[in-house]
Amino acid sequence: xxxxxxxxxxxxxxxxxxxxxxxxxxxxxxxxxxxxxxxxxxxxxxxxxxxxxxxxxxxxxxxxxxxxxxxxxxxxxxxxxxxxxxxxxxxxxxxxxxxxxxxxxxxxxxxxxxxxxxxxxxxxxxxxxxxxxxxxxxxxxxxxxxxxxxxxxxxxxxxxxxxxxxxxxxxxxxxxxxxxxxxxxxxxxxxxxxxxxxxxxxxxxxxxxxxxxxxxxxxxxxxxxxxxxxxxxxxxxxxxxxxxxxxxxxxxxxxxxxxxxxxxxxxxxxxxxxxxxxxxxxxxxxxxxxxxxxxxxxxxxxxxxxxxxxxxxxxxxxxxxxxxxxxxxxxxxxxxxxxxxxxxxxxxxxxxxxxxxxxxxxxxxxxxxxxxxxxxxxxx
Amino acid sequence: xxxxxxxxxxxxxxxxxxxxxxxxxxxxxxxxxxxxxxxxxxxxxxxxxxxxxxxxxxxxxxxxxxxxxxxxxxxxxxxxxxxxxxxxxxxxxxxxxxxxxxxxxxxxxxxxxxxxxxxxxxxxxxxxxxxxxxxxxxxxxxxxxxxxxxxxxxxxxxxxxxxxxxxxxxxxxxxxxxxxxxxxxxxxxxxxxxxxxxxxxxxxxxxxxxxxxxxxxxxxxxxxxxxxxxxxxxxxxxxxxxxxxxxxxxxxxxxxxxxxxxxxxxxxxxxxxxxxxxxxxxxxxxxxxxxxx
Numbered sequence: 322x323x324x325x326x327x328x329x330x331x332x333x334x335x336x337x338x339x340x341x342x343x344x345x346x347x348x349x350x351x352x353x354x355x356x357x358x359x360x361x362x363x364x365x366x367x368x369x370x371x372x373x374x375x376x377x378x379x380x381x382x383x384x385x386x387x388x389x390x391x392x393x394x395x396x397x398x399x400x401x402x403x404x405x406x407x408x409x410x411x412x413x414x415x416x417x418x419x420x421x422x423x424x425x426x427x428x429x430x431x432x433x434x435x436x437x438x439x440x441x442x443x444x445x446x447x448x449x450x451x452x453x454x455x456x457x458x459x460x461x462x463x464x465x466x467x468x469x470x471x472x473x474x475x476x477x478x479x480x481x482x483x484x485x486x487x488x489x490x491x492x493x494x495x496x497x498x499x500x501x502x503x504x505x506x507x508x509x510x511x512x513x514x515x516x517x518x519x520x521x522x523x524x525x526x527x528x529x530x531x532x533x534x535x536x537x538x539x540x541x542x543x544x545x546x547x548x549x550x551x552x553x554x555x556x557x558x559x560x561x562x563x564x565x566x567x568x569x570x571x572x573x574x575x576x577x578x579x580x581x582x583x584x585x586x587x588x589x590x591x592x593x594x595x596x597x598x599x600x601x602x603x604x605x606x607x608x609x610x611x612x613x614x615x616x617x618x619x620x621x622x623x624x625x626x627x628x629x630x631x632x633x634x635x636x637x638x639x640x641x642x643x644x645x646x647x648x649x650x651x652x653x654x655x656x657x658x659x660x661x662x663x664x665x666x667x668x669x670x671x672x673x674x675x676x677x678x679x680x681x682x683x684x685x686x687x688x689x690x691x692x693x694x695x696x697x698x699x700x701x
Numbered sequence: 702x703x704x705x706x707x708x709x710x711x712x713x714x715x716x717x718x719x720x721x722x723x724x725x726x727x728x729x730x731x732x733x734x735x736x737x738x739x740x741x742x743x744x745x746x747x748x749x750x751x752x753x754x755x756x757x758x759x760x761x762x763x764x765x766x767x768x769x770x771x772x773x774x775x776x777x778x779x780x781x782x783x784x785x786x787x788x789x790x791x792x793x794x795x796x797x798x799x800x801x802x803x804x805x806x807x808x809x810x811x812x813x814x815x816x817x818x819x820x821x822x823x824x825x826x827x828x829x830x831x832x833x834x835x836x837x838x839x840x841x842x843x844x845x846x847x848x849x850x851x852x853x854x855x856x857x858x859x860x861x862x863x864x865x866x867x868x869x870x871x872x873x874x875x876x877x878x879x880x881x882x883x884x885x886x887x888x889x890x891x892x893x894x895x896x897x898x899x900x901x902x903x904x905x906x907x908x909x910x911x912x913x914x915x916x917x918x919x920x921x922x923x924x925x926x927x928x929x930x931x932x933x934x935x936x937x938x939x940x941x942x943x944x945x946x947x948x949x950x951x952x953x954x955x956x957x958x959x960x961x962x963x964x965x966x967x968x969x970x971x972x973x974x975x976x977x978x979x980x981x982x983x984x985x986x987x988x989x990x991x992x993x994x
Contacts, residue, residue, distance in 0.1 A: 475971025
């Protein structure tokens with residue numbers, strides 16, 4: 322395929338996506354379901370890609386995603402809840418005075434600052450998460466695969482325990498959680514519907530740039546063989562630490578988006594199950610494929626929230642009720658699907674390859690050919 | 702806190718620790734042989750709780766207990782055969798993801814079959830009888846758990862150190878390939894490991910849930926992780942280590958709850974893990990291993 326054709330194709334997809342978003346914005350009430358699914362997918366795509374950076378590209382099996390998301394989500398939520406709603410949110414034990422003073426100061430600031438304030442909040446959350454990751458990375462990243470998994474999982478539980486502890490009541494509202502979080506702010510004058518997509522696209526683009534840089538190549542070298550990588554002069558610890566910190570940064574950004582998306586958060590949202598859900602997306606998409614993770618974030622979320630909903634409803638065919646269909650069946654199907662992928666299609670959707678237009682064309686050509694001819698077809 | 706209350710809490714802690722120890726043995730044995738954190742072990746433990754609820758609904762306890770143990774063993778071995786065996790040559794990350802997948806599946810399956818509403822755990826009457834020693838009072842199960850744990854561990858140690866099967870297990874955990882060359886049937890040994898682990902998980906589950914009174918599909922996750930930490934604390938692969946780890950975590954957790962830091966009791970476990978891994982990665986009783994290129 323010619324280079325220009327590929328550009329045209331990519332451009333066409335981008336234009337269609339933007340047009341679709343405008344169409345959705347014009348028809349907000351009718352397409353509420355679709356909008357929320359697409360937004361959630363975009364948010365999960367960011368987490369999936371940053372988890373893939375760690376698990377797929379650097380070969381570090383980390384299960385701390387939920388913890389870093391909760392840092393991002395809580396900080397974004399605390400910073401953006403409007404002052405007038407504070408008493409309603411912190412109805413149990415009140416808000417810490419310094420926090421209230423800070424927030425009142427922010428509301429009195431010039432309007433340009435207020436416009437970017439939600440993004441600042443998100444970035445502050447991400448920076449805190451990154452700093453935290455840097456700190457815990459020092460002891461944890463020395464561990465080997467499975468110990469690392471359990472240690473990061475442990476950290477995520479510790480973070481959750483701290484957020485929901487009574488000692489933090491005046492800041493995180495303890496086990497009551499936070500609500501009345503304002504929804505997405507608008508960027509560049511575009512409707513606020515666009516925000517999660519823009520933030521997700523920028524985050525994923527940055528991650529892709531990182532993966533294609535020398536750092537990215539070093540990460541892959543570490544994944545393939547730590548000892549050989551070290552022998553080639555790659556500083557193992559520094560690269561692992563960077564991978565961990567950057568992944569946590571973007572995970573926390575997604576956490577902030579999630580807080581704005583859900584409008585209310587509590588510590589229970591960020592339990593181990595959330596990490597498992599993201600791991601499911603990454604595994605189905607293919608460990609080591611960015612486009613795979615993005616695709617699978619959309620497919621998994623859409624099927625979970627929408628296409629496979631019917632599994633949870635009682636199904637009646639000709640007066641006979643199919644016995645299996647009731648609440649929870651959908652998740653059973655999902656976990657079975659995950660097991661099938663893990664056991665039989667270990668590559669997932671994309672393996673460790675990226676989506677390319679050439680690849681798509683080849684795929685369709687293969688479909689069109691008869692099996693006998695396909696054998697001889699070895700064109701690049 | 703008076704001395705009596707402290708002793709009372711210690712007693713509860715030791716009892717909880719006994720149940721933890723039994724579960725931790727399952728982790729440590731599987732890890733010793735397969736080098737795999739069996740993330741599904743906590744869920745096996747949870748399922749054993751549900752099995753007990755259903756069998757006790759119609760069968761007296763002295764038949765239920767062996768029945769539940771048998772069902773749990775079948776579940777454990779079936780998981781090994783279906784989810785771990787096909788991946789024996791796969792990279793370690795795949796097996797771990799498979800283990801997480803099984804745990805996810807069992808949780809969702811339990812939610813689907815039994816709903817997420819806590820189900821009351823049946824009482825075995827004689828276990829709940831209250832005993833008094835001086836100022837201390839506790840139900841029989843509290844006294845029984847540590848004793849039973851120690852008896853079972855003693856038997857298990859005899860099995861591992863003085864029988865042919867035990868010798869094979871030790872050989873496999875040292876070196877997979879060589880023991881296969883020596884004519885040991887690896888798959889059988891691994892299955893036996895899962896049989897022992899699941900049986901102990903079933904007994905642990907009975908002791909644990911008798912004190913807690915209810916089971917939910919998620920009640921296996923945290924105890925499972927804690928027991929893994931117990932196994933790491935004691936040195937992975939070492940059975941006495943797992944027992945000591947289980948008791949330590951059980952006692953400290955109970956004391957933390959008693960002092961009013963209940964939200965931090967889970968966090969403490971993981972803190973213990975990280976501190977342990979930092980200063981003594983091989984655990985209390987673990988053997989030092991050297992990595993070769």
